[in-house]
Every structure is written in structure tokens, then in C-alpha cells.
Amino acid sequence: MSALLEISGYRLAFDGFEGRAHVLDGIDLTVAEGETVGIVGETGCGKSVLARSVARLVDMPPGCVPGGGIRFAGQDVFAMDQRGLARLRGHGVAMIFQDPMTYLNPVFSIGSQMVDVIRAHDRAEGKPKRARAAARDAAAELLDAVRLPDPGRLLDRYPHELSGGMRQRVLIAMALTGTPRLLVADEPTTALDVTIQAQVLRLIAELVAARRLTLMLISHDLGVIGALCRRVVVMYAGTIVEDGAADVLFAAPRHPYTRGLLAAVPDLARPAHRARPIPGHIPNLLQPPPGCRFHPRCELAVGRCVAEKPPLRQVDGRLVACHRAEEAAA
Amino acid sequence: MSGALLEVRGLAKRYAQKGGRVLRAVDGVDLRLTAGESLGLVGESGCGKSTVARLVLRLIPPSGGEIRFQGRDIASLGEDALRPLRRDMQIIFQNPHSALNPRRTVFASVAEPLVVQGTSRGTEAQARVTELLRQVGLPESFLWRFPHELSGGQKQRVCIARALALAPKLLVLDEPTSALDVSVQAQILDFLQELRGSLGLTYLFISHNLAVVRQVCDRVAVMYLGRIVEEGPVETIFAAPRHPYTRALIGSVLPPRPSCLPEAALAGDVPNAAEIPPGCRFAPRCPIRMERCLGDDPALAGDGSHRVACWAA
Numbered sequence: 001m002s003a004l005l006e007i008s009g010y011r012l013a014f015d016g017f018e019g020r021a022h023v024l025d026g027i028d029l030t031v032a033e034g035e036t037v038g039i040v041g042e043t044g045c046g047k048s049v050l051a052r053s054v055a056r057l058v059d060m061p062p063g064c065v066p067g068g069g070i071r072f073a074g075q076d077v078f079a080m081d082q083r084g085l086a087r088l089r090g091h092g093v094a095m096i097f098q099d100p101m102t103y104l105n106p107v108f109s110i111g112s113q114m115v116d117v118i119r120a121h122d123r124a125e126g127k128p129k130r131a132r133a134a135a136r137d138a139a140a141e142l143l144d145a146v147r148l149p150d151p152g153r154l155l156d157r158y159p160h161e162l163s164g165g166m167r168q169r170v171l172i173a174m175a176l177t178g179t180p181r182l183l184v185a186d187e188p189t190t191a192l193d194v195t196i197q198a199q200v201l202r203l204i205a206e207l208v209a210a211r212r213l214t215l216m217l218i219s220h221d222l223g224v225i226g227a228l229c230r231r232v233v234v235m236y237a238g239t240i241v242e243d244g245a246a247d248v249l250f251a252a253p254r255h256p257y258t259r260g261l262l263a264a265v266p267d268l269a270r271p272a273h274r275a276r277p278i279p280g281h282i283p284n285l286l287q288p289p290p291g292c293r294f295h296p297r298c299e300l301a302v303g304r305c306v307a308e309k310p311p312l313r314q315v316d317g318r319l320v321a322c323h324r325a326e327e328a329a330a
Numbered sequence: 331m332s333g334a335l336l337e338v339r340g341l342a343k344r345y346a347q348k349g350g351r352v353l354r355a356v357d358g359v360d361l362r363l364t365a366g367e368s369l370g371l372v373g374e375s376g377c378g379k380s381t382v383a384r385l386v387l388r389l390i391p392p393s394g395g396e397i398r399f400q401g402r403d404i405a406s407l408g409e410d411a412l413r414p415l416r417r418d419m420q421i422i423f424q425n426p427h428s429a430l431n432p433r434r435t436v437f438a439s440v441a442e443p444l445v446v447q448g449t450s451r452g453t454e455a456q457a458r459v460t461e462l463l464r465q466v467g468l469p470e471s472f473l474w475r476f477p478h479e480l481s482g483g484q485k486q487r488v489c490i491a492r493a494l495a496l497a498p499k500l501l502v503l504d505e506p507t508s509a510l511d512v513s514v515q516a517q518i519l520d521f522l523q524e525l526r527g528s529l530g531l532t533y534l535f536i537s538h539n540l541a542v543v544r545q546v547c548d549r550v551a552v553m554y555l556g557r558i559v560e561e562g563p564v565e566t567i568f569a570a571p572r573h574p575y576t577r578a579l580i581g582s583v584l585p586p587r588p589s590c591l592p593e594a595a596l597a598g599d600v601p602n603a604a605e606i607p608p609g610c611r612f613a614p615r616c617p618i619r620m621e622r623c624l625g626d627d628p629a630l631a632g633d634g635s636h637r638v639a640c641w642a643a
Binding site for chain 2: 043194197228247276282
């Protein structure tokens, strides 16, 4: 397997009125073709800006990259010109987001929006643009691929006439337009109800398998990650703290934060397990704690954790960024 | 009817829509809360659970039914008659960021119920607010802070302090931790449990998160499209659910570990509350639907504690 996505030493900061917020601090992540990777973390850990960075969707300014870089299929994402970016977005990387309503234009029909996307992709690929009628047929096929009933009629409907689950399916169909290699799904089912969530996750899993997509799934929900991803990356305050196979990481987490996160989630199947909070709160990224960013909340923290940022290193079959990972066995 | 703090019968809320259509948000709900217990009300968005919360507190007027609070029907009371009752029933909302006025200090927000009800003012109010903050685990220095200086968990604690200010008997919690991260959610849930024990509060706990409800509630009621379809003790409902909708809900919960996706037990979407199907309202999505379900609307029935509205149960 070759590396499809290589993120190395990637740092991202935002300049605001109160100073510079260091939202990503040296991210190292390599994703091979065909992997299903889940990125999990709490609000503000940087998982969404990391996902957006992959398709260079972070506005700069106010964002800036003080160091590191991202390569997709061997090409430097930050060195691409507009043509290169147009090809990257949709053909290389496709994205779906949390709130499907925000990403559909309320005043145009589903068909008209899909036709625009299909024709824009033709242009980006340097192919002759299809006529609207031909693009409309292609749109109907895509809607059929995401199992929306009666695609022909659906094309003439407007976003407000669709349920949340249907809208998310439309966006998934649009994401497939350019036959992407990497599908980045940022909280794709967070706005949906549980019974609908199950339907949409099943669809994503089937599409990933059938089209041999590489999946990068961003979620705060360990259950969603556990159902769809073979590999899990845990983020905290702009850093990766643990990265490994899902079964290894869920069964025996090594980073104190991963352990805290797993212990904090109430589990329907284990009513005797009482969710335990993690003391303290998420640090202010304008002045992130020195050393390990988790040390102020960590029960294992020692002097070294304050002084020195722990690198990601191999421990017990996964990568962990903790000086005391050996002692943090569950 | 002894021991019931709140008893609701045939509660309904209808909204007239354009074209003479009627949206039945709450369509005949029966509930009973004994003093000191915690009842979970679960269901998907649009099922009417938040409307029930607002109705039982009389924040909105019902279109029909009875709401007995401490034995007295409050369904048709006017604002003036309701005011003295308000101190006994309080609510905590989902989003603490929008439940606090950004231009008021913590003190001003928490003291407001005391001022409105005329129970204390001036230095007495300040002492009481300080005491309330201590109760929710916040230091006195928070008195003069503004909401933007607080984290989500701290804001929710301020909202809880405000709800406790008048020493209520009934606390309605409408998705109190849904806007919070899991590590903070666990803090607030723990704290709410402690509080119920120490103050003898009664909770109506509204949530879409079944795992949370299982952890903090004694009984649970499952709502679908404006009606309660199953109700019973937490252990019974989760161990042996009898309504197909309850089974589908429980089956859709993903455990926090590697798992297979559940077989999508339910097809389709929740119907619009303006177009409630005849017969059993769940029938169009039901995997075990029978002929009878399409014409006959099942009532909530069963032995004392566990009740189900399903012909097949």
C-alpha cells in the first residue's frame, strides 16, 4: 500500500484580535490508499481544521502555516495552483460535512445544483463540459447510487422539501461526482437522529467498500468511529496523542487522555460502568500549556511533561505521544 | 393519586398551519411523576418531547388535557395564578450559551428569580447566590463574571444554580448535556445525580441519548410522533423492550468500541406531525406491522409499571 496522504509536522495557527491561536501543533499522519481512519476528539481539538486542511479549505489569512506540510498522492497541497486545487477538490479529496442544509443552496433545486457540480468537475478535469441534459442524467444516476428513491422527481425538488437524512445523501452523491480517492467525512451524522444515522453510516460503509475509497472520518462520537474505521487517531488540543488500530486502541488505550475519553462515555451495554469525567477543561490555544498539552489535566504528569513535548512513538503496537505511556497501561 | 408530584393526562398541543392543516406536536400524552424520581423522556427530533417539557411547566398553553401539579390542575390557569407555582418548577435548557444573557453577570442571572419572586434582595440575595454557586461547585469569584468568561460546563452550572434559586420541587432538564463534550457531560451528570439525592428533587429528564438516560433515570418513557409508545422502569425497558420502535432505537445505539453497523432496522423517515398516519402512527415504518395496525390506534396498556402501545406486544 502506498501513502495517499502524508501530513508531516503540520502546524496551523490563526491570527485574531487576542493574538495567535496555535490550533494544530506538529501533526504527523500518513494514510495509505484504502485505509479507513477515524479522527476523534472533543470540541476545539483541531480535528475539523485538519480535515479542511487536506483539501486546502482553510482561509489564509487569518490562518497561517508556520511549519510542516501536506502531500496528497505525492503532490504538495500548498504548492498547487488554482487548476491543481480544482482537480484536488472533488477528484482527489471529496468532503461531506455535519449540517447538510448549510451546504445546499436553498433557492436552487437539487438537480440544478448537482448539474452545476458535475459540469464544474468536467471543466476541472479538462474534459468537454457535458450538456445540462446529459449532466442531469448523471445526477439521477448518482442519486440512485446513494439509494434515494425516485431520483428523476427528486431532481426537481428543493432542499427544504427533503429530510435531514435525504439531504445528507444528496451531499454524499455530490461528493462522488468527481470519483474521488479520499472521502473526508466531518461529523456526517451528528445532525441526524439515531435511526437515520444508522442508515447513512451503512451507506457510507457500502460506498467506501464498493468504490475502494480511502475514508477519513471525523467525529466526536466513539461509536461512529468504532463502527466504520479500522484505525483511530485521537486528538487533543491540536496534537495527535494516540494513533493505532481500532481494536488495539479501544481495548487497551495507552494515552491518559484516550483512557479518560473512553471512561467518560456512558455505555448502554454496560450500565454498571459509570461515566467518569476528566477533571479540568480544554486549554486556551492562545497560550497553550508548555510541554505536553494535556499535562494540566493528567494524573500521571511529572516535571518532564511540563518541560518537554512528547513525540509520537511506537509503544505496544500503536503510536502514543506520552512520556509515561509504558506506565499508563489500562 | 397520592404521591404523584406531576400527573399529566391526555395532554395535547396542536398548531394550526396554512391551508387548514393541523400539526399535532403532542397528541395525547399521559405521564406520572412520583416525588423524588427521575423520569427519562426519549425520542428523536420532532417527536414532541421538548413541547411536553414546555407544556408541563405551562410555558406554553396546552390545546387539551390535564396537568396536575401537586394535585391541582394547572392546565388552564392564568399567568397570575401560575406565578406562585413557578418557584416549584424550573427548567434547564440544552444550550447554556443561549440560556444566559451575555450582558448580565452571573450574579444578575442567578439572582433574577429571587428578585422576580420577591424572596430576597440586596446583600441577602448576594449571600443566597454565593451559597447557590457553592452548591453547584463554582467559587464566589464567579459572581461578577460574564458568560463569555465561562466554559460550557461552567455556564451549565450557572443555569443549574439559577434553576435551584427558588428551591423547586420539579426540575425539567431538556437535553442538559447535549451541547457539552463527553468529558464535561460526565461531570454534569454526576453532579445532577448528587443534587437529586441531597435536595430530594424530581426530574423530568429529556434526552435523545439512551446511554445517558440509562445512567441517570429510574423510569423511561419513549415518545414517537407526539405520543408515548412505551413506558417502564429503566432496567426493564433496556433489557426487554417490547415496542418495535424502542427496539429499533436501542438497536441503533453504537457502542463506544469497534462494532458492526446495526442492521438498519427502520426504513424511512419520521413522518410529519401534520400528517400522522391513521391507526398506529408507527405502522408505516414498523418491521412487524399487521393488518390491524393500519386501522386501529393502540393505546398505552399493560401491567402497572411497564406499558406499551402496540398490538403485537
